[in-house]
Amino acid sequence: MNKQTKQHYVERDVSWMYFNQRILQEAQKQTLPLLERLTFLGIYSNNLDEFFRVRVATLNRIVEYSDKSEKRMRDTAQQTLKQINKLNSHFSKQFETTVKEVTEALKQEHIVLVNEKELTDAQRQYIRDTYYQSKLSGYITPIWMNAIKQFGDQTDDTIYLAVRLTQWEEQKKRPKRNYAVIELPVGELGRFVRLPDEEGNSYLMYLDDVVRCCLPYIFKGLEYNQYEAFSFKFTKDAEMEMDTDLRNGLMQKISKGVKSRKRGEPIRVLYDSLMPKDLLKQLMQKLNVDKLDTILPSGRYHNHKDFMKFPDCGRKELRFPAWPSIHKSEFQEGSMLNLIRQRDRFIHVPYHSFDAYIQLLREAAISKEVKSIKTTLYRLAKDSQVIKALIGAAQNGKKVTVVIELLARFDEASNINWSKKMQDAGIHVIFGVEGLKIHSKITHISTRGGDLACISTGNFHEGNARMYTDYLLMTARRPIVKEVEQVFSFIEKPYLPVRFKELLVSPNEMKKKLIQLIDNEIKNQNKGKPAYIRGKINHITDTEIIDKLYEASACGVEVEMLVRGNCSLVTGVPGLSETMHLTGIIDRYLEHSRILIFANGGEEVYYIGSADWMPRNLDHRIEVLTPVYDPEIQADLRRVVDYGLQDTSQGRIVDGTGENRPLPSVEGKPLFRSQEALYHAYLTQEKKENE
Numbered sequence: 001m002n003k004q005t006k007q008h009y010v011e012r013d014v015s016w017m018y019f020n021q022r023i024l025q026e027a028q029k030q031t032l033p034l035l036e037r038l039t040f041l042g043i044y045s046n047n048l049d050e051f052f053r054v055r056v057a058t059l060n061r062i063v064e065y066s067d068k069s070e071k072r073m074r075d076t077a078q079q080t081l082k083q084i085n086k087l088n089s090h091f092s093k094q095f096e097t098t099v100k101e102v103t104e105a106l107k108q109e110h111i112v113l114v115n116e117k118e119l120t121d122a123q124r125q126y127i128r129d130t131y132y133q134s135k136l137s138g139y140i141t142p143i144w145m146n147a148i149k150q151f152g153d154q155t156d157d158t159i160y161l162a163v164r165l166t167q168w169e170e171q172k173k174r175p176k177r178n179y180a181v182i183e184l185p186v187g188e189l190g191r192f193v194r195l196p197d198e199e200g201n202s203y204l205m206y207l208d209d210v211v212r213c214c215l216p217y218i219f220k221g222l223e224y225n226q227y228e229a230f231s232f233k234f235t236k237d238a239e240m241e242m243d244t245d246l247r248n249g250l251m252q253k254i255s256k257g258v259k260s261r262k263r264g265e266p267i268r269v270l271y272d273s274l275m276p277k278d279l280l281k282q283l284m285q286k287l288n289v290d291k292l293d294t295i296l297p298s299g300r301y302h303n304h305k306d307f308m309k310f311p312d313c314g315r316k317e318l319r320f321p322a323w324p325s326i327h328k329s330e331f332q333e334g335s336m337l338n339l340i341r342q343r344d345r346f347i348h349v350p351y352h353s354f355d356a357y358i359q360l361l362r363e364a365a366i367s368k369e370v371k372s373i374k375t376t377l378y379r380l381a382k383d384s385q386v387i388k389a390l391i392g393a394a395q396n397g398k399k400v401t402v403v404i405e406l407l408a409r410f411d412e413a414s415n416i417n418w419s420k421k422m423q424d425a426g427i428h429v430i431f432g433v434e435g436l437k438i439h440s441k442i443t444h445i446s447t448r449g450g451d452l453a454c455i456s457t458g459n460f461h462e463g464n465a466r467m468y469t470d471y472l473l474m475t476a477r478r479p480i481v482k483e484v485e486q487v488f489s490f491i492e493k494p495y496l497p498v499r500f501k502e503l504l505v506s507p508n509e510m511k512k513k514l515i516q517l518i519d520n521e522i523k524n525q526n527k528g529k530p531a532y533i534r535g536k537i538n539h540i541t542d543t544e545i546i547d548k549l550y551e552a553s554a555c556g557v558e559v560e561m562l563v564r565g566n567c568s569l570v571t572g573v574p575g576l577s578e579t580m581h582l583t584g585i586i587d588r589y590l591e592h593s594r595i596l597i598f599a600n601g602g603e604e605v606y607y608i609g610s611a612d613w614m615p616r617n618l619d620h621r622i623e624v625l626t627p628v629y630d631p632e633i634q635a636d637l638r639r640v641v642d643y644g645l646q647d648t649s650q651g652r653i654v655d656g657t658g659e660n661r662p663l664p665s666v667e668g669k670p671l672f673r674s675q676e677a678l679y680h681a682y683l684t685q686e687k688k689e690n691e
Contacts, residue, residue: 004576008570008576008577008656010570010656011080013051013566014080015565015568016565016566017091017658018567018658019565019566019567019584020051022660023044024044024095024098025652026040026586027040028094033318033320034105034109034318035315035319036320036588037102039307041099041307042305042308042309044304045095045305046305049157052294053267056081056268056294059084110202111313111315112202112204113203113204113206114209116213120198123198126196127193127210131210132210132217137217139188142218143180143181145179145180145181148181150286150288155183159183160184160233161181161184161229162229162230163227164279165177166225184208184211190306191306192306192309193205194313202315206301208300215227228276230272230279231300231302232269232302233269233302233303235267268294268295268296269284269294270298271295272297274300325349325352325354326352326683327355328686335367336359337367337445337447340452341476344473344475344476344477344628344630345475346636348469348471349466350465351679351682352682354462354465361393362392364389364393365392366396371398372398372399372400373393373399373444374400374485374488375402376402376403376440376441377402377403377460378405378439378441378459380418381461381462381463384461394422403432403491404438433494436621437616440487440610440621443460444485451482451485452481453476453485454473454474455624456472456610457471457593457594464592469593471595471637473626479501483500486498486500487503487505487622487624503625504611504625504626505623505625506617506621507622511544514618515545515548517605520598520601521599524600525552532557532599533558533598534559534561534645535595536593536640536641538564538594539564539612539613540566540567541566541613542615542618546568553577554577556579558581559579559580560581560641560645561582562582562584562645563583564584564592567582568656569582569656570656571655571656582653582654583645584651584653584654584660585647594611595607595640596625605627606627606628606629607628609624609625639681646663647674648672649676651674
C-alpha cells in the first residue's frame with residue numbers, strides 16, 4: 001500500500017459496519033411493508049452475530065498477540081476494535097428504537113405482541129394449561145448456575161434466561177435465593193408463539209415471555225415464591241478466520257501464540273439492563289469475559305435474527321408483492337445441451353428460475369451422449385436437487401466428480417454429510433486443496449457432441465437462488481470450456497503449472513491480469529481513447545487493487561461500481577478519486593453477482609465470476625472469472641450495472657464516510673428502483689418472445 005492510499009483506506013471491518021447499517025436503514029424506512037422491515041432487522045442482527053463470532057474474534061486475538069515485531073498490526077487492530085464498539089453502541093440504540101417503532105406499527109395493523117404481564121385470563125390459561133403441557137414442558141430443563149463450569153460449553157446461537165428464584169420467609173430477615181439458567185428451545189418451537197385470536201386481533205408472544213409466564217410450573221415442587229427471569233445472549237469466538245487477510249504463517253503463529261483465548265470463549269455479551277446486580281455478577285463469572293470483550297446492557301429481548309421467521313398471521317399484504325421467478329421460454333422445449341451449443345445462454349437469478357440449471361444437470365444425467373460431469377460445490381441446499389441430479393448421473397454410469405469445500409463457514413457439517421452420500425453413490429469427491437478454499441462456481445459437462453461449461457457468480461444452491469442476485473453463463477465456446485476443465489485439473493494437482501488465456505483464475509494470475517486491465521484503461525485515458533471501469537462486486541479491500549484504482553481515477557478514468565459490502569476506498573478526494581463513484585444497494589434480494597466492464601478503448605470487455613477484490617479471494621482461494629462474448633448477454637450485463645448505478649430508491653453513496661446518503665433523485669421524477677425495473681424488463685422480454 002503506498003503512502004497516499006494508506007491515508008485514504010477504510011479498514012475492512014469498519015467498512016463492514018457501514019454496510020450493515022445500510023440494512024438497518026432499510027428497516028427504518030416507513031414506506032417499506034411492515035413485515036419486510038422486521039426481516040431487515042433480523043438480517044442486521046444475524047449479520048452482527050457472525051461478524052463478532054469471526055471478525056471481532058480475529059481482531060481480539062491480534063490485540064492479545066504479544067510479539068513486538070507486529071506492534072503496528074496490533075495497534076491497528078486495537079484502533080479498529082474501538083471504532084467497531086463505538087459504531088455498534090450507536091447503531092444498537094437505532095436498532096432498539098426501530099424495533100419499538102415497528103412493533104407499535106404492527107399493533108395498528110392488529111398484530112399484537114404481548115408479554116406475560118399483559119395477558120388476559122383466557123390467554124394466561126391457554127399458555128399454562130394448554131401450551132405448556134402439550135409443547136413447552138418437554139423442552140425445558142433448567143440448569144443451576146453453580147453447576148455450570150463455564151458458558152464456553154453452551155451453544156451461542158440461541159437465547160438464555162438467567163433466573164433468580166427467591167424464597168421469602170417472614171421469620172427470616174434475608175430471603176433464600178438461588179440462580180438458574182434456561183436455554184430457550186427456539187429451534188424446536190420457534191421464537192414467537194401465536195395465541196388464539198381475539199376481537200379481530202392476532203396475538204403473538206415471545207417464547208421468552210411464555211417461559212416467564214410458566215416459571216412456577218417449571219420449578220414446581222421447590223419452595224420458592226418469587227421468580228424473575230432476564231434474557232441474555234453471547235457470541236463465541238469461532239477461532240481465527242481461516243481465510244483472513246493476514247498472511248498464513250503469521251495467522252498460524254497468532255492462533256498458537258494466544259493461549260488465553262481458547263476456541264469457544266464468549267467475546268460479546270448482551271444482557272437485559274434490568275438484570276439485578278447479584279444475578280449479573282453470577283452470570284459474568286460463568287461467562288469468563290475480559291476487558292477486550294464487548295459487554296452491552298441491552299433491552300428485554302435479544303437474538304432478533306428470529307425476526308426473519310416472524311409469523312405473517314395471514315397478512316400477505318404486509319410483505320413485498322410476489323415476484324415469481326421467470327421460467328425462460330427458450331429452455332422449455334428441446335435439448336438444453338443443443339441450445340447451449342447453438343449459442344451462449346444465461347440465467348440471472350432470482351429473476352430467472354434456477355430450475356434451468358437443474359434441468360441441464362438432469363438432462364446430462366440421463367443423456368447417452370454425456371460422458372462425465374464435474375462441478376464445484378461451496379454451499380448446498382438442505383434438500384439439494386443439484387446433488388440428486390449428480391447422484392442420478394453417477395447411477396447412470398456417468399463419471400461424476402464433485403469438488404466440495406469442507407471449510408465453507410458454518411456449513412462444514414452439512415458439506416461433510418453430503419460428501420458421504422455422494423461417495424456412497426459412486427461420485428468421486430475431492431475435498432479441495434490444502435491452504436486454498438475452492439470458491440469458484442464452475443461446472444464442466446463432457447459429451448460426444450462437444451463439451452460445455454457453466455460459470456456462475458454464486459453457489460449452485462436452490463435456496464440462495466431465491467434470495468441472491470447471481471449470473472450464470474452456459475457456454476460451449478471451446479477455449480473457455482477447455483480452460484474450465486483445466487481448473488479442475490489444477491484443483492486435483494495444484495502444483496502443476498497451468499496457464500490460462502481466457503479465464504482469470506486465482507491464486508494464479510487473476511490479480512496480475514486485473515491490474516493489467518486497469519493499466520490498460522489508464523493508457524487509453526492518456527491517449528484520449530474511451531476509458532472507464534464499471535461493474536458490480538461485493539467487496540473491495542485489496543490494497544494493490546485499490547492503489548491501481550486510485551491511480552486510474554487520478555488520471556481521469558471514470559470508475560463507477562456497485563459495491564454491496566466491505567469497501568476500503570474513499571471517493572471524492574481531490575487529485576486521487578474525484579472520478580470515482582460507488583453505490584451500495586440493499587433491497588429485497590441480496591446483491592451478489594460480480595460483473596466487470598472495461599472500456600478497452602471503445603471495444604468493451606466483460607467478465608463475470610466468483611471473485612471479489614479482497615486478499616482472501618485473490619491470494620488464498622481458487623476463484624474464476626470468465627470473459628463474456630455474446631453481444632446479447634453483454635447488453636444485459638450492461639443494463640444490470642446501469643440500472644444499479646441509477647437506483648435512487650435503494651442506492652446509497654459509498655464514499656468512505658459511513659454516512660450512507662441516498663443517491664440524489666431528480667425533482668419531479670419518481671424514484672428508480674433497479675431490482676423492480678430489472679424484474680419487469682425480464683417479464684416484458686419474455687412476453688415478447690412468447691408472442
